[in-house]
Amino acid sequence: MFHVGGARSALYNWAVARQSGGKFVLRIEDTDAARNKPEWIDGIISALASIGISKDDPVFEGPYFQSQNADRHREAAQRLYAQGRAYYCDCTREQVQERTGSQHLGYDGFCRDRGLEYVEGRALRFSTPNEGDTVVVDLVRGEPSFPNSAIEDFVIARGDGSPVFLIANVVDDLDEGMTLVIRGDEHLSNTPKQQMLWEALGAKPPVWAHLPVIVNEKRQKLSKRRDKVALEDYLAEGYLPEAMTNYLMLLGWGPGDDVELLPYEELEQKFRVKDVNTSPAFFDIKKLTAFNGEYIRALPLEKFIEACGPWLRAPYANWAPEDFDQAAWETIAPHAQTRVTVLSDITANVDFLFLKKPVEDEASWTKAVKGDPSALLTTARAKLETSDWTSPVSLKEAVLAAGEEHGLRLGKAQAPVRVAITGRTVGLPLFESLEVLGKDRTMALIDAALAKLAR
Numbered sequence: 001m002f003h004v005g006g007a008r009s010a011l012y013n014w015a016v017a018r019q020s021g022g023k024f025v026l027r028i029e030d031t032d033a034a035r036n037k038p039e040w041i042d043g044i045i046s047a048l049a050s051i052g053i054s055k056d057d058p059v060f061e062g063p064y065f066q067s068q069n070a071d072r073h074r075e076a077a078q079r080l081y082a083q084g085r086a087y088y089c090d091c092t093r094e095q096v097q098e099r100t101g102s103q104h105l106g107y108d109g110f111c112r113d114r115g116l117e118y119v120e121g122r123a124l125r126f127s128t129p130n131e132g133d134t135v136v137v138d139l140v141r142g143e144p145s146f147p148n149s150a151i152e153d154f155v156i157a158r159g160d161g162s163p164v165f166l167i168a169n170v171v172d173d174l175d176e177g178m179t180l181v182i183r184g185d186e187h188l189s190n191t192p193k194q195q196m197l198w199e200a201l202g203a204k205p206p207v208w209a210h211l212p213v214i215v216n217e218k219r220q221k222l223s224k225r226r227d228k229v230a231l232e233d234y235l236a237e238g239y240l241p242e243a244m245t246n247y248l249m250l251l252g253w254g255p256g257d258d259v260e261l262l263p264y265e266e267l268e269q270k271f272r273v274k275d276v277n278t279s280p281a282f283f284d285i286k287k288l289t290a291f292n293g294e295y296i297r298a299l300p301l302e303k304f305i306e307a308c309g310p311w312l313r314a315p316y317a318n319w320a321p322e323d324f325d326q327a328a329w330e331t332i333a334p335h336a337q338t339r340v341t342v343l344s345d346i347t348a349n350v351d352f353l354f355l356k357k358p359v360e361d362e363a364s365w366t367k368a369v370k371g372d373p374s375a376l377l378t379t380a381r382a383k384l385e386t387s388d389w390t391s392p393v394s395l396k397e398a399v400l401a402a403g404e405e406h407g408l409r410l411g412k413a414q415a416p417v418r419v420a421i422t423g424r425t426v427g428l429p430l431f432e433s434l435e436v437l438g439k440d441r442t443m444a445l446i447d448a449a450l451a452k453l454a455r
Contacts, residue, residue, distance in 0.1 A: 001230035002047035004283065005184055005214045005222060008248045012211065013182045014053050015249075015271040024053065025176055026062035031070070031168060047231050051245045052264055061176075069172055073163035076171045076201060077124055077156050085200045086156060088116040089125045106152030124157035126167075126196065134192035139180075139209040139273045146192040154193055166190065170197040173206065182209040182273065209273045212252045215280045222283055238311065238343025239288065243295040247288045251281040261294055293341035304337045305330060308346045316347050319354035328353050332436045335428045349428055353437060357448060358423030365416075367425050373416035374453045376406050380417055381446045389439045392431035399431075420449035 010024075017024040026048070030036040041063065045055055054060060080086040089111035097103050099110065112127060129148040136144050156167040163171075173181070188210045198205040214222045222229050234244060245264050255262065255270040262270075296304065310316065312324065332350060340346055352358050365373075383398035396410075403413025418430050421442060427433070434442050 001224075001232055002044055003222075003224065003229050004231055004234070004248060005229070007047065007051055007231045007244075008214070008251050009183055009211060010048060010053055011051060011245065011248055012209075012253075012271070012273065012276075014059070015268045016180065016182065016273060017059050018268060019271070022059075022179075023061040024059050025064070025178070026055075026060070027064045027066060027172060027176065028062075029066045029165070029169070031066050031165065036067075043232065050231070050235060050241045051248070052241070064172070064176060066168055066172055069168070069175065070163075072175060073168045073171050074157075074161070077163050077167055080126065080156065080197075080200055081124060083200070084127075086124050086126050087112055087114075087153075088118050088122040089153075089155075090116060090122045107154075109153050112153060118161070121159040123155045123159050125153040126156050126193075126200070128153055128193075128196060134195055136188075136191050136195065137205075137207055138188075138191075139207060140212075140276045141188070141210055141278060144188070148192075151192060151196075156197070166193060167197055170194050170201070174198070174201065174203055178206050180207050180209065182211065185210045185213045209276070212277055213280050214251055214283050216283060219280065219282070227283075228285075234288075238345070239292050240295045240307070240343070243288070243292040246295075247291050251283065252277050261291065289341050296340060296343070297337060299337070301334060301337065305333050308333070308336075308343055311344050311347045312350070316344065317354075318347070318351055318359075319356075323354045323356070325354065328436050332428060332433065335432050339428055348424070352422040352427075352433070358421060358445065361419075361423050364419045364423060364425045368415035368419045372453060374450055376402060376408065376413060377416055377420060377446055377450055377453075379405055380413070381443065381450075384434075384439075384442065384446075389435060392429075392435050395431040395434050416449075417446070421445050 014024050016022070026045075028036075028041055028044070030041075045063070049055070055062075077086065081088075089107075091107070091110055096107055096110070100108055107125070111125070116122060118124070128151045132148050133145045134148055134151070136146070138144060154166065155164055157163045188208075191208055191210070195205040216222055216227050220226070224230070228234070231244065235241060242264070246261060246267065249264070249267045249271070250260060253271065253276045254260070255267065256275070296307075299307065312329065314321070317324070329350060332353065336346055336349055340349060380399050380402035383402050384395060387398045388394035399414050399417055400410050403410055406413070414430050415425065418427065419425060421430075421434065421437065437445075
């Protein structure tokens with residue numbers, strides 16, 4: 001599944017590529033066979049397309065597959081060995097720990113001058129400088145400096161000869177002509193090692209931009225084990241791609257004014273990597289939902305009706321397919337559009353129109369009225385019986401009059417009527433809903449509620 005953090009990084013890369021006349025490169029780093037399936041790759045491409053990053057756009061390049069460049073990775077590792085920039089090591093972790101006296105200290109360089117040749121089981125380590133600093137040119141974080149003495153001689157090929165991700169990543173970047181790498185902050189610690197490899201392979205490192213970590217409401221890094229992080233999950237719940245794109249662009253960056261709801265085209269024009277914040281970005285689901293509600297309300301009515309379609313059919317719909325009434329749905333849709341903030345909310349908001357009986361929720365009855373609402377419902381039924389069912393105003397006046405007879409204001413009077421009709425205490429505008437439902441079904445539902453209360 002496509003992590004929202006990856007989606008944010010992709011959008012920033014996409015914006016820069018389009019601004020600069022460059023290329024957005026998608027590389028599938030698939031060397032771990034257990035984590036690589038064709039359908040997952042299709043999912044990544046589909047998720048990117050949903051937020052406007054289409055493989056059919058001339059700015060898009062790829063996908064490239066890291067596994068297809070394995071020979072180049074091995075060749076680069078061997079070149080570094082031949083140049084004396086890497087050496088073989090047969091130390092075990094236990095031996096290193098015994099020499100250093102700590103499980104937290106890195107490799108101690110024991111094999112650097114032993115002149116070992118390759119045999120099965122010996123890892124190839126890059127020989128890092130002992131003096132000086134490695135400075136990373138980072139468009140977000142300035143020029144952080146890393147003392148070389150604190151960077152261990154790191155492994156670039158395993159004991160079986162296969163290159164590790166670190167060198168594979170650098171070689172792929174070189175071969176694919178990377179000049180700017182925009183990625184998450186968690187990769188910053190690897191960057192000095194990657195720069196060393198770039199320079200050892202005779203190339204100038206790219207410019208970097210490390211984006212702030214995304215955190216949840218507890219200010220913990222957003223985790224797939226704990227938080228909802230998959231872009232696909234949000235889209236499946238009914239968050240509009242346009243709202244998601246708008247919100248993700250603002251996770252760590254802002255357009256510089258008080259206006260946040262902007263189409264992607266404007267956000268792309270305003271976006272500057274150098275203006276990205278360094279502080280953690282809070283993934284605020286409440287704010288995202290508010291954004292989504294605004295985008296839903298801005299849809300043309302026919303687009304809203306179409307967008308709600310999946311949630312009015314199986315497996316989301318809790319009514320029989322033959323009981324769905326398209327005309328009734330289209331009549332109530334303008335009122336629903338002003339109320340829902342996520343498209344999946346539509347199912348519970350309109351199910352009373354298509355169910356043979358409303359959902360049963362005892363808590364709603366308890367919340368709607370204290371005591372027995374039978375008398376009020378009986379009075380309301382009688383007044384609704386003689387009302388003009390082509391006018392929601394007339395239906396409102398009927399319930400208002402019933403409430404007055406029982407010493408209740410409209411809000412209190414309409415609550416048991418709403419629960420009798422919809423099964424819930426909240427929902428779409430009641431009197432417009434009654435008009436769409438019709439007199440016969442409304443009377444039948446009130447009668448059913450009265451019968452239930454009499455038991």
